Amino acid sequence: xxxxxxxxxxxxxxxxxxxxxxxxxxxxxxxxxxxxxxxxxxxxxxxxxxxxxxxxxxxxxxxxxxxxxxxxxxxxxxxxxxxxxxxxxxxxxxxxxxxxxxxxxxxxxxxxxxxxxxxxxxxxxxxxxxxxxxxxxxxxxxxxxxxxxxxxxxxxxxxxxxxxxxxxxxxxxxxxxxxxxxxxxxxxxxxxxxxxxxxxxxxxxxxxxxxxxxxxxxxxxxxxxxxxxxxxxxxxxxxxxxxxxxxxxxxxxxxxxxxxxxxxxxxxxxxxxxxxxxxxxxxxxxxxxxxxxxxxxxxxxxxxxxxxxxxxxxxxxxxxxxxxxxxxxxxxxxxxxxxxxxxxxxxxxxxxxxxxxxxxxxxxxxxxxxxxxxxxxxxxxxxxxxxxxxxxxxxxxxxxxxxxxxxxxxxxxxxxxxxxxxxxxxxxxxxxxxxxxxxxxxxxxxxxxxxxxxxxxxxxxxxxxxxxxxxxx
Amino acid sequence: xxxxxxxxxxxxxxxxxxxxxxxxxxxxxxxxxxxxxxxxxxxxxxxxxxxxxxxxxxxxxxxxxxxxxxxxxxxxxxxxxxxxxxxxxxxxxxxxxxxxxxxxxxxxxxxxxxxxxxxxxxxxxxxxxxxxxxxxxxxxxxxxxxxxxxxxxxxxxxxxxxxxxxxxxxxxxxxxxxxxxxxxxxxxxxxxxxxxxxxxxxxxxxxxxxxxxxxxxxxxxxxxxxxxxxxxxxxxxxxxxxxxxxxxxxxxxxxxxxxxxxxxxxxxxxxxxxxxxxxxxxxxxxxxxxxxxxxxxxxxxxxxxxxxxxxxxxxxxxxxxxxxxxxxxxxxxxxxxxxxxxxxxxxxxxxxxxxxxxxxxxxxxxxx
Numbered sequence: 001x002x003x004x005x006x007x008x009x010x011x012x013x014x015x016x017x018x019x020x021x022x023x024x025x026x027x028x029x030x031x032x033x034x035x036x037x038x039x040x041x042x043x044x045x046x047x048x049x050x051x052x053x054x055x056x057x058x059x060x061x062x063x064x065x066x067x068x069x070x071x072x073x074x075x076x077x078x079x080x081x082x083x084x085x086x087x088x089x090x091x092x093x094x095x096x097x098x099x100x101x102x103x104x105x106x107x108x109x110x111x112x113x114x115x116x117x118x119x120x121x122x123x124x125x126x127x128x129x130x131x132x133x134x135x136x137x138x139x140x141x142x143x144x145x146x147x148x149x150x151x152x153x154x155x156x157x158x159x160x161x162x163x164x165x166x167x168x169x170x171x172x173x174x175x176x177x178x179x180x181x182x183x184x185x186x187x188x189x190x191x192x193x194x195x196x197x198x199x200x201x202x203x204x205x206x207x208x209x210x211x212x213x214x215x216x217x218x219x220x221x222x223x224x225x226x227x228x229x230x231x232x233x234x235x236x237x238x239x240x241x242x243x244x245x246x247x248x249x250x251x252x253x254x255x256x257x258x259x260x261x262x263x264x265x266x267x268x269x270x271x272x273x274x275x276x277x278x279x280x281x282x283x284x285x286x287x288x289x290x291x292x293x294x295x296x297x298x299x300x301x302x303x304x305x306x307x308x309x310x311x312x313x314x315x316x317x318x319x320x321x322x323x324x325x326x327x328x329x330x331x332x333x334x335x336x337x338x339x340x341x342x343x344x345x346x347x348x349x350x351x352x353x354x355x356x357x358x359x360x361x362x363x364x365x366x367x368x369x370x371x372x373x374x375x376x377x378x379x380x381x382x383x384x385x386x387x388x389x390x391x392x393x394x395x396x397x398x399x400x401x402x403x404x405x406x407x408x409x410x411x412x413x414x415x416x417x418x419x420x421x422x423x424x425x426x427x428x429x430x431x432x433x434x435x436x437x438x439x440x441x442x443x444x445x446x447x448x449x450x451x452x453x454x455x456x457x458x459x460x461x462x463x464x465x466x467x468x469x470x471x472x473x
Numbered sequence: 474x475x476x477x478x479x480x481x482x483x484x485x486x487x488x489x490x491x492x493x494x495x496x497x498x499x500x501x502x503x504x505x506x507x508x509x510x511x512x513x514x515x516x517x518x519x520x521x522x523x524x525x526x527x528x529x530x531x532x533x534x535x536x537x538x539x540x541x542x543x544x545x546x547x548x549x550x551x552x553x554x555x556x557x558x559x560x561x562x563x564x565x566x567x568x569x570x571x572x573x574x575x576x577x578x579x580x581x582x583x584x585x586x587x588x589x590x591x592x593x594x595x596x597x598x599x600x601x602x603x604x605x606x607x608x609x610x611x612x613x614x615x616x617x618x619x620x621x622x623x624x625x626x627x628x629x630x631x632x633x634x635x636x637x638x639x640x641x642x643x644x645x646x647x648x649x650x651x652x653x654x655x656x657x658x659x660x661x662x663x664x665x666x667x668x669x670x671x672x673x674x675x676x677x678x679x680x681x682x683x684x685x686x687x688x689x690x691x692x693x694x695x696x697x698x699x700x701x702x703x704x705x706x707x708x709x710x711x712x713x714x715x716x717x718x719x720x721x722x723x724x725x726x727x728x729x730x731x732x733x734x735x736x737x738x739x740x741x742x743x744x745x746x747x748x749x750x751x752x753x754x755x756x757x758x759x760x761x762x763x764x765x766x767x768x769x770x771x772x773x774x775x776x777x778x779x780x781x782x783x784x785x786x787x788x789x790x791x792x793x794x795x796x797x798x799x800x801x802x803x804x805x806x807x808x809x810x811x812x813x814x815x816x817x818x819x820x821x822x823x824x825x826x827x828x829x830x831x832x833x834x835x836x837x838x839x840x841x
Contacts, residue, residue, distance in 0.1 A: 322792045322793070322814065323814060323826075325782050326793075326794050326812075329794060330551065330781075330794070330812050333810065337551065337558070340529060340530060340532075341529045341533075341558065343533070344529040354558055355526075355558055355559075356559070356581065357581075359557060369783055369784065370782050370783070371782055
């Protein structure tokens, strides 16, 4: 089976998009939204979304089959990695989770349907209604699909017409999801348009500017440079929500390193590292390991290496570009050199003056004859972004509070910190992380599994889209 | 028995002299000089014995002189290792000179140590290959006429740790005619700057005198020059036979121009001189020059490209990590693994760029 042509992005690069085409598309989805989607109840829309998500979990679902057949080619993920990522995402999309999201962000699950009042409003004799933007435009990034898919879901819940702009080489999964929604209810497809171009096409700026002038609200996901370029081009009456590049890391307290907990911990770490091959903003770049007795972090690193080797057999990383692989090789070779030199120095009791500055102790575990996975135990605790694709550093520290100092240069880029800590320590650790600026704290193993209601970069994702109408009586 | 550095340097000097006869240099055959590998193996034995940090690496990889039969088995050192380890056979008290890689002050630069003898070999290695690419087959330089050499970099006294500036100093001394010199300066932050007035004066008088001129500099200095010329609405027509040597790298000092654009702008604003890109680094003692889209090192240097996944040599034309085996690196380490990606065609290569910024701290600009 192949996709029939429903959206502009289905036509591929043969279609030379023009600003006029985009204006017509905006007009069409807005009209369809006003005539149909706007009149639907929240519950009905959520049921359609949840039904579609549920279908994706069925092995014989045609969209899932297509995603797993063609996805690896476009995305580079192995079918197993892709399947796990999609399953995790679609399992989180249920009637309960989406109604919970509306209730959390808007106070009640029906605030998008009727004027209503919370207790504070009640006292002042007011009611209010949340209204979504008439046309919502999303500029999506290509690193992994779920942010784009979830943006579409949010826009449906707010009953917005939507135009989703995908990178040229990352439109397949958003298109499949849009097709699956249209298969559930064809009128949803009529309120949604997907377009795709790459930023170096000659009229890319004109096309973007056309979308900005049509939209009531624009969301954009991408690098800080991309956001800085887009932000000033958004008309002042249009709402802009930008999601910049974020990094995440893990934190393991000394209590979590007992042989019993360690087994589960190692599997959970491997879950985080292999999920989407570490390419998401919520994926770990490093784990800080609180070390009471020297050697526990090393044991953990060795066990993690074994686990990643096992995962490679069941859920291989898949091929990557030569530049990415060269970067991994280059990082490995310098760590290998440090490790080898330090080992010989210690063994032969030579002095360390061969180094300009004595380096921190390093050990390296790596897949053989491939760059499939790399574990580095590095006593230099300064945070350094990973080159990803399953390349992880473990950094021993004496006390967890040192971590904030070592990660300080990246303070404003941190999204998620995954924490393994005993119940009596977690509240204080969480409080300090929150005050430092971390917007999400989760258990190790769940970094790439944010719940539907998570506050993206610390903001209410749904709440930020709506506009309130107050009715005073 | 291990030979001494001087004896090996003599052998390499002989190799350089023999293979750098003009008739041997540019015919671009595959001249693996018969004795190249023998010298490479002797040099490996010597460096294993006399460069302790290199020995550690070789031991860790289980490669020792007795067991290594082919130059392909000689362990290569990542160039980044020059930032951390003393990769030199020169005793601390004898280190007369050190060349640094470009880098921010926060970042440790590479350190390649030299003394008089190693510098002499460095110079012997650079001359014939520079001459073959920048001077030869140029009818505008009849016997005896020396071109004017205009280096956009700071003076050697102001950039003592730059191997590029040292190279240009040798070039000016040995090949430059009257009016040759340096026009750049070192700014308050220690970074190189274009000396705009000095450069414009020099270009003006080169045009007035009608003497073929070699303009030598880094890509970012050329961008600064071209931007200034555009801003002033000026351009020059350098005399016939003039050439430009551009050595890559922006290092955050200017906007990055795609190479084709940079070359087009140089052609337009300087009167269409021939442009010869150069590829060099402080960790090497020889340089590669580009012609016809491919770089080439002199015959005493061999290159390989290594597939990063498998660690094996890539097939011709397939991208891989560039390894350079420079026999003129007698007192340090000859076999180097760069962070650059290239496609090899025989012994020439297309440069594909850095391995996506191997240093996430950002490969940055030269500071002093």
